[in-house]
Amino acid sequence: MKTGVPGKMCDTLSTLFDMRQDPYSGARSLHAAGRSILGYSCSYVPEELIYAAGVVPVRILGDNKQRVAWGGHLQNYCCSLSRSTLDMALNKEFDFVDGFVFGHTCDTMQRLSDILRINAGFEFHADLVAPSRLNGEAAFGYMLEELGEFRSKLEARYGPISDERIVESMAVYHENRKLVRKLYELKKRSPGKITSTDLIWAATAGYLMDRAGHTRLLRALLDELESLSVTPEPGDEKIPLFGIGSVMDQWEFLDMMETAGGTFINDDFCNGGRYAEDFVPGPDEPMAALARSLMGRASCPCKHGGDRSTALIDKVKYSGAAGVVFFLLKYCDPHSFEYPHLKYLLGELGVPSILVEIEHGAVSMESMRTRIEALLETIKGLKQAR
Amino acid sequence: MGEEEKELHKKILATDAMKQLMATYYMEAKAAEGDDKKPVCWITSGAPVEFLVAMDIIPVYPENHGALCGAARMAVDLAEIAEGAGFSRDLCSYARLDIGSAMSRGGPIGGLPRPDFLLCCNNICGTVVKWYEELAVYFNVPMFLIDTPFVHESSRRYAIDYVAAQFRELIEFLEEFTAGSYDAERFREVALLSKEGIGLWSDILRLSENRPSPITCFDAFIHMAPIVTLRGTARVIDYYRALKAEIEQRVEKGISAVPEERYRLLWDNIPIWYELRNLGHLFAEQGACLVADTYTTAWAVEIEVDDPVNSMARAYSSIYLNISIDLMFKKVKALIERYSVDGVVMHSNRSCKPYSLGQYDIARMILSETGKPVLVIEADMTDSRVFSSSQVHDRILAFIETLHS
Numbered sequence: 182m183k184t185g186v187p188g189k190m191c192d193t194l195s196t197l198f199d200m201r202q203d204p205y206s207g208a209r210s211l212h213a214a215g216r217s218i219l220g221y222s223c224s225y226v227p228e229e230l231i232y233a234a235g236v237v238p239v240r241i242l243g244d245n246k247q248r249v250a251w252g253g254h255l256q257n258y259c260c261s262l263s264r265s266t267l268d269m270a271l272n273k274e275f276d277f278v279d280g281f282v283f284g285h286t287c288d289t290m291q292r293l294s295d296i297l298r299i300n301a302g303f304e305f306h307a308d309l310v311a312p313s314r315l316n317g318e319a320a321f322g323y324m325l326e327e328l329g330e331f332r333s334k335l336e337a338r339y340g341p342i343s344d345e346r347i348v349e350s351m352a353v354y355h356e357n358r359k360l361v362r363k364l365y366e367l368k369k370r371s372p373g374k375i376t377s378t379d380l381i382w383a384a385t386a387g388y389l390m391d392r393a394g395h396t397r398l399l400r401a402l403l404d405e406l407e408s409l410s411v412t413p414e415p416g417d418e419k420i421p422l423f424g425i426g427s428v429m430d431q432w433e434f435l436d437m438m439e440t441a442g443g444t445f446i447n448d449d450f451c452n453g454g455r456y457a458e459d460f461v462p463g464p465d466e467p468m469a470a471l472a473r474s475l476m477g478r479a480s481c482p483c484k485h486g487g488d489r490s491t492a493l494i495d496k497v498k499y500s501g502a503a504g505v506v507f508f509l510l511k512y513c514d515p516h517s518f519e520y521p522h523l524k525y526l527l528g529e530l531g532v533p534s535i536l537v538e539i540e541h542g543a544v545s546m547e548s549m550r551t552r553i554e555a556l557l558e559t560i561k562g563l564k565q566a567r
Numbered sequence: 568m569g570e571e572e573k574e575l576h577k578k579i580l581a582t583d584a585m586k587q588l589m590a591t592y593y594m595e596a597k598a599a600e601g602d603d604k605k606p607v608c609w610i611t612s613g614a615p616v617e618f619l620v621a622m623d624i625i626p627v628y629p630e631n632h633g634a635l636c637g638a639a640r641m642a643v644d645l646a647e648i649a650e651g652a653g654f655s656r657d658l659c660s661y662a663r664l665d666i667g668s669a670m671s672r673g674g675p676i677g678g679l680p681r682p683d684f685l686l687c688c689n690n691i692c693g694t695v696v697k698w699y700e701e702l703a704v705y706f707n708v709p710m711f712l713i714d715t716p717f718v719h720e721s722s723r724r725y726a727i728d729y730v731a732a733q734f735r736e737l738i739e740f741l742e743e744f745t746a747g748s749y750d751a752e753r754f755r756e757v758a759l760l761s762k763e764g765i766g767l768w769s770d771i772l773r774l775s776e777n778r779p780s781p782i783t784c785f786d787a788f789i790h791m792a793p794i795v796t797l798r799g800t801a802r803v804i805d806y807y808r809a810l811k812a813e814i815e816q817r818v819e820k821g822i823s824a825v826p827e828e829r830y831r832l833l834w835d836n837i838p839i840w841y842e843l844r845n846l847g848h849l850f851a852e853q854g855a856c857l858v859a860d861t862y863t864t865a866w867a868v869e870i871e872v873d874d875p876v877n878s879m880a881r882a883y884s885s886i887y888l889n890i891s892i893d894l895m896f897k898k899v900k901a902l903i904e905r906y907s908v909d910g911v912v913m914h915s916n917r918s919c920k921p922y923s924l925g926q927y928d929i930a931r932m933i934l935s936e937t938g939k940p941v942l943v944i945e946a947d948m949t950d951s952r953v954f955s956s957s958q959v960h961d962r963i964l965a966f967i968e969t970l971h972s
């Protein structure tokens with residue numbers, strides 16, 4: 182059986198998948214072509230507003246190079262995403278950006294923002310301190326003001342941003358997330374048509390290029406996949422799994438999991454399934470709509486106020502996954518805190534899970550393979566017992 | 568001065584009264600467990616306790632309990648219980664040991680009384696939000712979060728308004744929860760007491776400006792418990808009045824906290840609770856007095872009694888752990904100047920990311936802008952498994968040697 186994006190893959194789509202080798206290549210060429218780019222940290226940075234300023238927001242992901250420069254500024258007990266981000270900045274690998282924007286999420290990112298600004302910052306540096314509470318009108322009012330501050334900061338640098346532009350930009354992003362959602366729906370319907378590596382990458386690539394361009398690629402990809410007929414041979418079906426964690430940027434791990442016989446049918450990674458879960462508010466002033474949309478989306482564990490565990494467990498249930506992989510970055514407090522309870526709830530449901538902890542630059546594929554195989558064996562055993 | 572007399576001078580006489588005060592506090596809190604009339608609230612160390620005190624709710628501080636367990640060297644056993652339940656060893660050790668204690672009722676006081684609700688304020692860290700969310704699930708009780716936006720440059724007016732609005736929501740929540748009513752007059756009284764207690768505490772800390780310093784930060788770590796746990800009550804004021812008088816007397820008599828004060832140092836971060844005594848001796852033997860620290864001064868918030876809600880919103884939003892590295896450095900620099908210190912000792916505390924990440928940069932700023940040397944030691948406030956005593960002691964001795972020059 183063929184997996185991945187098979188057959189008559191057109192040039193545009195190979196561009197999409199080639200970019201995985203060098204994630205920032207797209208951003209670099211945009212920069213070379215004269216586009217302004219801002220790097221940003223986590224969810225809760227309003228990409229829509231940056232895009233409305235005519236700037237391409239590019240999310241900073243970690244990489245797997247062995248890195249050392251961070252050591253003079255960060256202790257080793259912080260997550261490797263923050264370490265590799267800082268390291269890349271210190272190495273001047275972000276020469277294609279005008280600056281960075283940090284949205285308020287965890288303690289580590291909050292300090293990273295200062296450290297990066299002080300040691301490797303650009304003239305443009307913004308902290309958008311999103312509320313930690315997602316509920317209540319006071320939090321909404323605050324979010325609105327904070328977004329307004331950020332808008333002024335963008336305007337001071339890039340010129341006025343009209344309300345119309347914000348509305349258009351939001352439409353671009355809503356449309357984009359809708360297509361990512363469609364891709365996930367397709368994965369659920371016909372899991373054999375796309376691997377989880379390609380699925381999550383296809384979603385992630387949107388972070389790294391012009392969003393409207395990404396939408397066009399997603400459309401082409403969906404068309405191509407829809408027209409494909411893939412009938413897995415008996416015994417060739419992969420075991421559907423569900424992934425939970427922050428950023429999933431370990432493509433080799435995903436490939437390994439696919440080879441071992443498992444596939445993520447859905448996930449809660451902030452660059453994958455969680456991102457796809459959009460929130461489109463009712464008619465409102467553009468900035469208010471933006472605030473509502475940011476606060477109404479599926480929540481990150483750094484935020485308080487939505488019932489994240491119930492929503493997440495429902496999502497696992499609905500996905501039809503037979504097992505869950507907690508894929509966490511070592512030293513990530515927000516995700517580690519919720520792990521025991523989520524694991525317990527999954528146990529109640531009879532869904533087995535494993536915990537995989539990684540550090541960028543020190544990933545041991547062997548030990549992960551053993552863990553994944555153990556999970557798959559458990560699932561097979563459970564199936565037989567039924 | 569004979570040896571015995573020296574010992575006597577070092578010991579702060581009010582210590583016994585403090586122990587008594589804390590014992591009574593914990594006894595009363597534990598007695599309130601299951602008593603419908605006196606709700607128990609678990610509260611984070613930086614949260615506005617004044618609202619609880621004004622409504623006769625008993626505040627209980629898991630962090631203070633964490634320090635207690637750490638000092639009693641019981642933290643590791645308790646943390647291991649939580650780790651066994653799936654909590655990562657990399658999480659804040661206060662959280663781990665408190666969860667372990669809740670699960671086992673273990674620790675020096677047999678665990679904290681069960682909470683009726685939780686009050687969490689993220690002005691110290693985001694960790695407490697996650698920690699309290701898990702407690703809310705574990706105890707099946709409501710949790711109220713006060714979100715104090717992090718200050719990167721300066722406090723924005725609308726951020727203060729947001730915090731003040733949450734204070735008002737908190738009042739409604741408390742009224743509903745206790746079926747009692749909030750009395751603004753009573754609140755003002757409590758705020759006044761709080762202000763007075765904080766004032767006395769600041770005065771006591773400021774007495775270390777004297778040369779020789781009458782107390783060390785190790786003393787401050789021990790005597791801070793009441794200002795954290797009993798802020799807003801009259802008994803705290805009585806206690807700190809007595810303590811202040813005693814320390815003032817030491818100043819008058821020229822009594823030095825360490826036998827011969829040769830170096831004055833500043834401590835950064837939460838104490839290493841299980842090592843407090845050893846470190847105290849080590850520094851004292853070298854004639855090094857830790858005259859101040861960034862931790863105990865964190866409770867020196869300012870409250871205006873005319874406008875307690877708004878002024879408290881401002882004060883609680885701008886405490887040391889809720890501000891950027893640049894702003895932290897400003898505060899450290901002010902302490903360095905005020906207390907005329909010769910060097911800084913930073914505890915890089917793997918439990919506490921908001922306190923520790925950024926220390927390396929602050930250390931560089933200190934060196935370049937004040938010329939004072941900085942020592943960074945790696946440890947954990949209560950998890951002694953990650954602490955290498957001989958290594959840290961050697962580094963401290965080497966550091967003090969460099970101060971000779």
Ligand code: SF4
Nearest residue numbers: 260287289427510513
């Ligand atoms: S992975 Fe975790 S610790 Fe790291 S930046 Fe994301 S939320 Fe923070």
Ligand code: SF4
Nearest residue numbers: 659691692694918919
């Ligand atoms: S992370 Fe730091 S500030 Fe937060 S509870 Fe732990 S020790 Fe306290």
